[in-house]
Amino acid sequence: MSPKRSELLIISFLYWALRRILELAVLLFRCEEAKEIEILGLRRELAIVRSQLGRPQPSTTDRALLAARASTGWAAARSRCPNRA
Numbered sequence: 001m002s003p004k005r006s007e008l009l010i011i012s013f014l015y016w017a018l019r020r021i022l023e024l025a026v027l028l029f030r031c032e033e034a035k036e037i038e039i040l041g042l043r044r045e046l047a048i049v050r051s052q053l054g055r056p057q058p059s060t061t062d063r064a065l066l067a068a069r070a071s072t073g074w075a076a077a078r079s080r081c082p083n084r085a
Helices: 005-029 032-053 060-079
Strands: none
Touching: none
16 A cells, blocks of 8 residues: 555655754754854855856846845845844
């Protein structure tokens, strides 16, 4: 008898939820030094990827959308966040 699609979906979701809970537990109990080392490693990986890919070439449409978004949404969103400088 093969499992139903809904059973597989439930098992998949439970696996995903368990992984996220375990990741959260690891992050909560990790010392600050380990977190800083991981951040440094991730920044280095990002720098390597950026150097390999080069500078993106946005199209005219992309530039127009970014300009519209910058002029309307971001300033309003920042004003609602009191913790941001």
